[in-house]
Amino acid sequence: MGFFNRLFQGRYGPDKFSLALLWAGVILSLVNGFFMGIPVVYRILRVLVLALYIFGIFRMFSRNFAARHRELAWYNGLVGQIKGLWRRVRYGSRNVVNLNAERKKYKYLICPQCRQKLRVPKGKGNLRVTCSKCGCKFNAKS
Numbered sequence: 001m002g003f004f005n006r007l008f009q010g011r012y013g014p015d016k017f018s019l020a021l022l023w024a025g026v027i028l029s030l031v032n033g034f035f036m037g038i039p040v041v042y043r044i045l046r047v048l049v050l051a052l053y054i055f056g057i058f059r060m061f062s063r064n065f066a067a068r069h070r071e072l073a074w075y076n077g078l079v080g081q082i083k084g085l086w087r088r089v090r091y092g093s094r095n096v097v098n099l100n101a102e103r104k105k106y107k108y109l110i111c112p113q114c115r116q117k118l119r120v121p122k123g124k125g126n127l128r129v130t131c132s133k134c135g136c137k138f139n140a141k142s
């Protein structure tokens with residue numbers, strides 16, 4: 001049996017959420033270096049970093065699997081929401097369902113001259129594409 005198996009025997013062990021907590025702690029402690037000149041902020045962030053580490057390690061060695069699973073589900077939901085939000089920011093108000101339907105119907109090309117993103121219908125064989133921005137013509141497979 002490996003070291004990690006022995007270490008976490010009967011314990012919940014590391015998962016994505018615990019690793020994210022530890023990473024957040026590392027990043028926050030690095031960021032906190034900038035706040036050394038502001039003792040109030042520095043102390044608050046230092047406590048927060050410690051809390052992130054303790055919670056991450058506590059979860060790994062916990063024997064309460066049900067509670068840890070609930071936290072992991074919450075974390076996965078949060079990540080999903082952030083990804084959804086990021087997509088809305090990137091693609092404007094168009095919703096994600098439409099976007100996925102669009103992806104199936106169209107192929108996205110980059111104009112070789114001006115790098116403009118172009119959309120052509122899929123499955124039409126070889127096409128002569130005219131860039132809508134710079135007017136350059138090129139061949140592409142759809």
Ligand SMILES: [Zn+2]
Pocket residue numbers: 111112113114115116131132133134135136
């Ligand atoms: Zn172009």
